[in-house]
Amino acid sequence: MKPILAITMGDPAGVGPEIIVKALANPAIYEICRPFVVGDRRILERAREVTLLPLPIHEIEGPEEGCYAPGVIDLVALDLVPGDLPFGEVSATAGDAAFQFLKKAVELALEGRLQAIVTAPLNKEALHKGGHPYPGHTEILADLTGTKDYAMMLSAPNLKVIHLTTHMGLIDAIESITPERTYKVIRLAHEVLVRSGCSRPRVAVSAINPHAGENGLFGRGEEAEKLVPAIERARSEGVEVSGPYPADTVFNRALRGDFDIVVACYHDQGHVPVKVLGFEDGVNITVGLRGGVIRTSVDHGTAFDIAGKNLASPQSLIAAIRDAAELAPKE
Structure with missing residues (x-):
């Protein structure tokens, strides 16, 4: 129906x-x-x-x-x-x-x-x-x-993005990210796509720092502290999730079909690619209700x-x- x-x-x-x-x-x-x-x-x-x-x-x-x-x-x-x-x-x-x-x-x-x-x-x-x-x-x-526990998802032609944080300053956004929040958003991304008929969604997590931190060269270890534990936890439960990937490549990979959805760490990281792709075709979605x-x-x-x-x-x-x-x- x-x-x-x-x-x-x-x-x-x-x-x-x-x-x-x-x-x-x-x-x-x-x-x-x-x-x-x-x-x-x-x-x-x-x-x-x-x-x-x-x-x-x-x-x-x-x-x-x-x-x-x-x-x-x-x-x-x-x-x-x-x-x-x-x-x-x-x-x-x-x-x-x-x-x-x-x-x-x-x-x-x-x-x-x-x-x-x-x-x-x-x-x-x-x-x-x-x-x-x-x-x-x-x-x-x-x-x-x-x-x-809810999250904002954005959708544009051939790209879906879900956010760990939204309307807060960048410093506050990074500080507010925790392994628990990352895990919950990964699960929300997985579950909404499963309910919509995608049997095994491929979830990618974007990094916080340039080049995903380059093994500690950039940032203060945020990827290892805030993202990796959540990715490993969700993966142990059968979720097909990977990352963290550099933000300057992960969205392009999603566009070419490598992933079904990308977890963005903060507002502009997720909004910019969606709005560049199709400003009038962009859709704001609330998931987890x-x-x-x-x-x-x-x-x-x-x-x-x-x-x-x-x-x-x-x-x-x-x-x-x-x-x-x-x-x-x-x-």
Whole structure:
């Protein structure tokens, strides 16, 4: 069966509603998954007018009622904002609505009624004004699902990268890496690919220092202290993992097919190759959430400056839907 995906509207004052309508106007989406939207009906109707795509809206109580037919948008409606909400403005009402859309999707996921969540962008300032002081989607998802061990994965054409650390300075990132964290991320990488149908994923671990430390010449022995014990532990449990490899070669090796996923040690080490490969095709993925649900996201923000102008491209959202369908549990 094709996986069921919830697409959350994100901030209703941004481009999320527009790109959702544009993406779901593509019949190819329905060949790989069964998508429904969690959002506001009035805002979705306005997005149809903006995009000149008058797709019928089929309002449902839950995913079991979806018709999942090309040309029809299935919608779990949480009518929380006025239909005349201004485009492109920070609003506490919109920020709270974005949170509530995500909360509803998580509830359905934890009930086992869908396999993945795809998120349109939210605005952090609006989110905070709405009473939800989270840094972003990932932290909300971890909190709502009661998850402690999770990781960010990025996906681009022919490359998947999972991160040991993300939004922190480089010195802090290196200090925070431990053998336990490295081991857990290796296991997350292995398990998400196994659940998605890859029977024996090949996991590569990128080094922290140039040339993987060159046997102690560069750095302070971080590879031997923070990475190697975790690699050996995971390998003893049957995980096909290797490294640490120099960062200036490991991503190219993954591109040519030597590895299925690369463990990056810090934010830019993993983000740069993905964004160079395909900025508009990059997808942000949260793995390790309780219940095994996958979350994917567009790799851009709310774009308030173009909201309501029918200028936003759905390409990143389509890529996020594609990756959610690919990575959703198959068992």
